[in-house]
Structure formats: structure tokens, C-alpha cells
Amino acid sequence: MNRSDAAILPERQGFLRHLADTLWRHPRLLLLLMLAPPVLWLGVIYLGSLFALLVQSFFSIDEFSGLINYEFTLKTYRELLIPANLDIIVRTVSMAAAVTLAAVVVAFPIAFYAARYARGKWKAAFYIGIMLPLWSSYLVKIYAWKLVLAKEGILNWLFAKLHLTWLLDAYLSLPLIGGNSLSVSYTGTFLVFLYVWLPFMILPLQAALERVPGNLLEASADLGGSPGQTFRHVIMPLALPGVIAGSIFTFSLTLGDYIIPQIIGSSRLFIGQAVYSHQGTAGNIPLAAAFAVVPIVIMGFYLWLAKRAGAFDAL
Amino acid sequence: MSTALQFAGVSRHYGLVKALDQVDLEVMEGEFFAMLGPSGSGKTTCLRLVAGFEQPTAGHIEIFGETAEGVPPFRRNVNTVFQDYALFPHLNVLDNVAYGLMIRGVAKAERYRSAEQALELVALPGLGQRRAGELSGGQRQRVALARALVNKPRVLLLDEPLGALDLKLREQMQEELKNLHHQLGITFIFVTHDQNEALSMADRVALFNDGRVVQVGTPQEIYRQPNSRFVADFVGSSNVLPPDFVVSIGGQSRWASLRPESIFLTQAGGHAANVVAASFLGGSTRLSVEVGGLRVNLMLASAVQIPAVGESVLIDWKPEDMHLMASGA
Numbered sequence: 001m002n003r004s005d006a007a008i009l010p011e012r013q014g015f016l017r018h019l020a021d022t023l024w025r026h027p028r029l030l031l032l033l034m035l036a037p038p039v040l041w042l043g044v045i046y047l048g049s050l051f052a053l054l055v056q057s058f059f060s061i062d063e064f065s066g067l068i069n070y071e072f073t074l075k076t077y078r079e080l081l082i083p084a085n086l087d088i089i090v091r092t093v094s095m096a097a098a099v100t101l102a103a104v105v106v107a108f109p110i111a112f113y114a115a116r117y118a119r120g121k122w123k124a125a126f127y128i129g130i131m132l133p134l135w136s137s138y139l140v141k142i143y144a145w146k147l148v149l150a151k152e153g154i155l156n157w158l159f160a161k162l163h164l165t166w167l168l169d170a171y172l173s174l175p176l177i178g179g180n181s182l183s184v185s186y187t188g189t190f191l192v193f194l195y196v197w198l199p200f201m202i203l204p205l206q207a208a209l210e211r212v213p214g215n216l217l218e219a220s221a222d223l224g225g226s227p228g229q230t231f232r233h234v235i236m237p238l239a240l241p242g243v244i245a246g247s248i249f250t251f252s253l254t255l256g257d258y259i260i261p262q263i264i265g266s267s268r269l270f271i272g273q274a275v276y277s278h279q280g281t282a283g284n285i286p287l288a289a290a291f292a293v294v295p296i297v298i299m300g301f302y303l304w305l306a307k308r309a310g311a312f313d314a315l
Numbered sequence: 316m317s318t319a320l321q322f323a324g325v326s327r328h329y330g331l332v333k334a335l336d337q338v339d340l341e342v343m344e345g346e347f348f349a350m351l352g353p354s355g356s357g358k359t360t361c362l363r364l365v366a367g368f369e370q371p372t373a374g375h376i377e378i379f380g381e382t383a384e385g386v387p388p389f390r391r392n393v394n395t396v397f398q399d400y401a402l403f404p405h406l407n408v409l410d411n412v413a414y415g416l417m418i419r420g421v422a423k424a425e426r427y428r429s430a431e432q433a434l435e436l437v438a439l440p441g442l443g444q445r446r447a448g449e450l451s452g453g454q455r456q457r458v459a460l461a462r463a464l465v466n467k468p469r470v471l472l473l474d475e476p477l478g479a480l481d482l483k484l485r486e487q488m489q490e491e492l493k494n495l496h497h498q499l500g501i502t503f504i505f506v507t508h509d510q511n512e513a514l515s516m517a518d519r520v521a522l523f524n525d526g527r528v529v530q531v532g533t534p535q536e537i538y539r540q541p542n543s544r545f546v547a548d549f550v551g552s553s554n555v556l557p558p559d560f561v562v563s564i565g566g567q568s569r570w571a572s573l574r575p576e577s578i579f580l581t582q583a584g585g586h587a588a589n590v591v592a593a594s595f596l597g598g599s600t601r602l603s604v605e606v607g608g609l610r611v612n613l614m615l616a617s618a619v620q621i622p623a624v625g626e627s628v629l630i631d632w633k634p635e636d637m638h639l640m641a642s643g644a
Contacts, residue, residue, distance in 0.1 A: 213401065215397050216403060218395075219402075220403075221368075221387065221388040222463075223415035224390075233417075
């Protein structure tokens with residue numbers, strides 16, 4: 001038998017060797033070194049500013065001088081409950097809920113196809129199709145939609161060509177969801193929100209569906225489950241974590257956005273616009289902060305409900 | 316006894332790949348029928364055609380006299396025990412077992428009672444509240460079995476159900492499955508690549524190779540009278556003797572199969588052989604010898620004096636133990 005001449009424990013000299021050996025012997029030190037920068041970033045800068053905001057919301061503004069009164073009070077939160085402000089909250093939450101529900105309905109078949117059937121180049125086409133809109137500027141997309149939905153826009157033109165202008169007019173004459181044209185109606189705001197946030201629903205949903213083993217669907221069919229029953233009793237419960245993850249995106253992004261409702265929609269305010277105007281020209285930082293806390297509270301409540309409903313049991 | 320399952324010229328092709336090609340098969344009611352073969356031989360495809368997960372590209376399938384083509388799995392009164400169990404991870408054991416009954420709209424109290432009974436049948440009572448993920452492999456296997464049996468299927472399909480279990484558990488489950496079959500009296504169709512499993516459990520065995528059924532028969536027939544080299548080699552690693560060797564020892568010009576345990580050492584007569592290798596297997600020793608340029612295996616009882624490697628020995632067998640085969644394939 002030939003024996004290798006290489007040493008069993010080869011020596012290596014120098015600073016790097018000592019560093020490598022030390023880190024190898026003290027894995028906790030390595031972990032600390034790796035985690036410290038992101039934790040500092042997240043903890044101090046991100047959570048710190050969030051906390052500062054939270055504190056602001058407990059101050060109040062002196063109505064006569066316009067100066068901030070640095071005494072803890074719930075006065076600003078009471079102000080949230082006056083009808084004008086409550087309207088803004090209800091409007092925004094309803095819009096976020098509608099966008100989220102529609103996103104689930106639109107995203108499900110796409111995500112299901114991508115997870116179960118698409119292979120090879122079709123899968124690549126799916127990812128590009130979903131991601132491509134995310135690569136272009138958000139503002140460009142919104143203005144593009146403004147042109148699509150405007151009275152002189154392509155949608156109106158299409159309806160006219162199909163002799164269906166009466167249908168569009170009938171729709172626009174509906175209360176609440178109608179308006180002068182689609183681009184100044186809640187319907188327009190809704191469509192653009194849905195378009196812009198849809199990828200954030202499709203991707204987590206697709207990831208969740210991909211993790212559902214195919215033989216569970218076969219097992220359900222084998223035990224007598226029709227496709228509808230299999231969907232209700234197997235696919236939906238197992239995809240629920242993905243739906244929740246996606247809805248966190250669509251819901252919270254809609255709650256916080258202030259550009260889309262400003263460009264497309266009626267001039268009635270959403271939470272994001274309220275925050276923007278209160279912290280800007282109005283100089284009412286406490287009220288802006290209180291408005292900003294609303295989405296956080298709503299999301300917290302939503303997640304708590306989802307957890308109680310067992311949405312994360314399959315994780 | 317009536318026919319439970321009939322395949323007539325059934326093929327399942329995927330493009331150019333012939334997963335199953337021109338298969339004729341008949342399974343009787345109440346039979347324990349094994350589909351045996353190496354991986355990719357078409358046995359699982361065959362099972363999936365019965366379950367309804369696949370549709371045949373050609374041929375005709377009848378289940379209890381009814382045409383099965385075009386009938387979706389959820390309208391077939393057959394149930395499957397899946398290879399990796401396919402238990403629902405979001406349901407506890409009891410809800411897993413009761414799933415089929417829940418789908419059919421059986422009231423809650425009644426379906427839980429039936430599910431508990433099914434769990435008792437597979438010797439797993441009182442685990443209903445656990446999650447599938449908290450169970451051991453053997454327990455999951457039993458839950459999968461209970462989940463299928465609770466629906467009282469007329470045919471139970473088992474797709475390599477014991478493949479993931481360790482040896483001891485596997486042997487125990489083999490016995491329990493046989494008992495269950497006896498107790499329930501329904502048709503079991505069992506897919507396996509383990510010839511010992513097929514031989515020890517089944518009433519009849521169909522041997523698959525390359526998408527075709529090579530031989531169907533009782534375990535004894537398959538073992539003692541293989542009809543081709545493939546069967547002889549796959550079932551019990553028989554010694555396959557080529558025609559010229561058979562002629563050289565005074566037989567017909569046909570391929571022959573000779574079981575290792577049929578060969579014995581002798582002091583006079585027989586055939587001169589050279590010992591090439593010996594493996595001690597506990598209860599017996601497998602001896603590899605060379606005879607007339609041919610490598611032959613034989614099984615010796617442990618009590619017999621084992622010759623050393625390189626030694627010359629005389630081997631012999633009873634003429635009736637050498638089985639001439641119809642096909643050289």
C-alpha cells in the first residue's frame with residue numbers, strides 16, 4: 001500500500017490562520033460578527049425611527065399657536081375619530097380589502113398554473129411576465145394607466161368601437177364606484193392598485209402552492225373529492241399561508257400608498273395622502289403620526305385574526 | 316368468484332415512451348394480487364390506471380364489469396395507499412382518516428366513530444388528535460391504510476406501501492396486511508419491486524418488465540417454473556443456464572433455470588467445479604462456483620462443511636429441479 005506523504009494536520013501560519021481557527025472554535029463569535037451590522041441597521045435606524053413616530057403620535061398640537069405640545073395625551077387619537085378623518089380610514093381600509101380580495105381571485109389561477117403545470121421555458125416566461133412590470137418605474141405605470149382610463153383614453157375608444165359606450169356610461173353613473181370617467185373614479189383607483197400590487201400576491205401564493213405535494217391532490221381525488229372539494233379542503237388550507245403573506249403585501253401597500261389615489265381617482269383622501277399633507281404644509285406631525293399608526297394597528301389585528309383562524313397551522 | 320379487474324390490450328404511452336404496452340390482466344375478486352417488477356417496468360402506471368390518475372392511450376379496462384376509461388378517480392370505488400402515504404399535513408390523524416367520509420357528507424359523530432374503528436383495525440387507536448408529522452413512518456403507514464379502508468373500497472390499491480420502512484417493521488406489516496386481507500375479504504392489488512414481499516404475501520403475482528407483463532401465476536409457479544431468463548433472474552436470482560451448457564450436460568437446446576438451493580455438493584458423480592467465492596449469510600452460505608466456464612451460485616445449509624475458495628468440488632442436482640424455459644428473453 002502506498003501511503004500519502006501529506007501531513008494529517010497540515011500547519012498554516014499567519015494572522016488569517018489564527019483568525020479562521022478562532023472563528024471556527026467560537027461559532028457564536030462568528031454569528032455575532034455576521035449579525036451585528038444588520039441588527040444595528042434594523043434595530044436602531046428602522047425600528048428606532050418607527051418608535052420616534054409612535055411617540056410623536058402621543059403629542060398634540062396647539063390649535064392657536066400651531067406649536068407641538070410635548071405632553072403625552074390621547075387627544076390626537078381622539079381627533080382621528082372625527083367624521084372627516086374616520087371617513088379617510090374607512091375609505092382606505094375598504095379599498096385595501098377590495099384590492100386584496102380581487103388580487104387573491106386574479107392571482108390564484110395564475111399562481112396555480114405556474115406552480116403545478118408550467119415547466120422549463122414556460123416557467124421562465126411566467127417569472128418574467130410577473131417580474132417585468134416591477135422593473136419599470138411605478139410612476140410611469142400609473143401615468144400609463146391614467147392614459148388608458150381617461151375619457152380620451154384607449155378603453156373609452158374600445159368601448160365606442162364595440163358600440164358599448166352606453167354600458168360604460170351606465171357603469172359610471174353608479175354611485176360610489178362611478179364618476180366622470182374611469183380615471184377619476186374609485187374603480188380606476190382600484191384597478192391601478194390591483195395591477196401594481198398583483199405580483200406581490202402571485203409570488204408568495206405560487207411559492208405556497210409549489211410546496212403542496214401533487215400526491216395530496218391525488219389522495220383527495222382517490223378518497224372521493226371532486227376538484228371543487230379538493231380545492232376547498234386541501235389546496236386552499238395549504239395555500240392559506242401564501243394568501244396571508246400576499247395579502248400582507250397588498251393590504252399594507254394599499255393602506256400606505258399616497259401616489260395612486262392622488263393621480264387616479266376622485267379627490268377624496270386616503271390615509272397616505274392624509275399623512276403626507278399633515279406632516280407637510282399643515283405641519284401637524286402628531287396627527288400625521290397618529291394616521292401612520294392606523295395601518296400598523298390594522299395589520300397587527302389582521303395577523304392576529306389570521307393566526308387565530310389557523311392560517312399558519314400548515315407552516 | 317367474479318372478476319374484479321380486467322385489462323384488455325391496455326397501453327399507456329408518453330410520447331415515444333411506452334410506460335405500459337399491450338397489457339392483458341385479470342384479477343379475481345378477493346384476491347391478493349401483486350404487481351412485481353423493477354423500477355420503470357410499468358407496474359405503478361398499471362396501478363394508477365386502476366385508480367384513475369392516468370387514462371390508457373389504448374385498450375379497455377373494466378372494474379367489476381364496468382368500463383373504467385373516462386371515469387375520474389373520485390367516482391371510482393377503489394382506494395389507494397400511497398407510496399409516501401400522502402397524509403394531509405393540515406389535518407390531524409382522525410380527520411385524515413375521516414376525510415373520505417367527510418367528502419361524502421357523513422355526519423361528524425358517525426364519521427369519527429368509523430375513523431376510530433378503522434384506526435383500531437390497523438392497531439393504532441387513540442392517536443387521533445396527533446398531526447401526521449408527529450408520527451413515525453410505521454404509524455403513518457397505518458394511518459394511510461386506515462384512511463383508505465374506512466371507505467370500504469371493493470379494491471384496495473397499495474403502491475409500494477412498505478418501501479420506506481425498515482426490515483423488521485416491514486416484515487411485521489407484511490403479516491398484518493395478510494391478516495387484514497383475510498379479515499376483510501376484499502381485493503388487494505399490491506405493487507412492489509421486492510420479490511420476497513410479492514412471493515410471501517400474494518395469491519398471484521404478475522411480473523412486469525419494460526411495460527409488459529412477462530408472467531402471471533402463483534408465487535410457486537413463478538418461482539419454480541419461470542418462463543423466461545428475466546423471470547428466473549429477477550425472482551430469487553436463479554442460475555440461468557444457456558442452451559449450449561444444457562446440451563453439454565445432455566439436455567435439450569433450451570435455456571434453463573436452476574435454483575441455488577437445488578444444487579448440492581456430492582462426493583461422487585456430478586459436475587466438477589471450482590469454488591470462486593463464499594458468503595456467510597447466517598442461516599446458510601452462498602457459494603459461487605465455476606463449472607464449464609459458467610458461474611453458478613448455490614446455497615448450502617450452515618451445518619455443511621464449507622469448502623475454501625480455490626478448492627475443487629463436485630456439484631449435482633436432481634434432473635427435475637432444472638427447469639427448461641419457453642423463452643430466452
